[in-house]
Amino acid sequence: MSDDDPMATIDAVAACVAGEDANLRDNEIVRKEAEAAQARLEAIQTFKEDFVSKMRGAFDVMDGLLGELNRQLHKRSFHGLAYRFARQEAPGYRDMTRSSSGRPILGWRKPLLILTVENLTSFHRQVREARQADVCVVYTGGFPSLTVIRVLRHLLRAAPTPPRLFHWGDVDAGGARIAGHLEDSLGTAVVPHLMDASTVRRFGRAGRAGDVRALSRRPGAVGIIARTIAETGLLLEQEAVDPVPVGNASGSVPHQRGG
Structure with a gap:
């Protein structure tokens, strides 16, 4: 020009x-x-x-x-x-009041896994390309709103056994804070999915990560993600990574919250 x-x-x-x-x-x-x-x-x-x-x-x-x-x-x-x-029970009918006692009317046929996804494109790809019958995928819309947190609480309360919660998002300071917010709001451990150092080295890019030292000292998923940023010196937008089933990714490694 x-x-x-x-x-x-x-x-x-x-x-x-x-x-x-x-x-x-x-x-x-x-x-x-x-x-x-x-x-x-x-x-x-x-x-x-x-x-x-x-x-x-x-x-x-x-x-x-x-x-x-x-x-x-x-x-x-x-x-x-x-x-x-x-009063006699009618055969073939389900007692809705009994099944809902103490929990919402929501049942799962097998142990449930929950995967929260930060970005919309990755959410659509996950449910289309890596759908799993025992995984409930929830779109957080970036930083999860109170409505999203309430939905996740309903899912956690409805599960017959405590489900494992995974999170897939950007590997940057914001992504680390989102994972930490999920853990703090829901009171359960979050397992980072496709956010490990190996994936970041393969698909990440150089960028201004900011000071993540304080985040890296925190327990749980927020600390794991922040330490990955510090270790690799890279950032990762989740759209750069193809979806894979939960549990099949090298980055889906459980951790104990608080350590």
């Missing part, structure tokens, strides 16, 4: 601004769509819990009426015979 062509400069700047504006709008739409999907999931779960609670209350009322009816029948004799009514 020549300084003697001011119109070309103006057109180039206008095109750049238009492109950035379109990107911002697209990102905002994607974020809003993800938030709406998470809010819908939470609303459905809340509705189910409320519905079963009301059903349980109705059954309690029915039990009370049945008990009163039997007390009255106990005082009467029909040709020398006493009768009473009893």
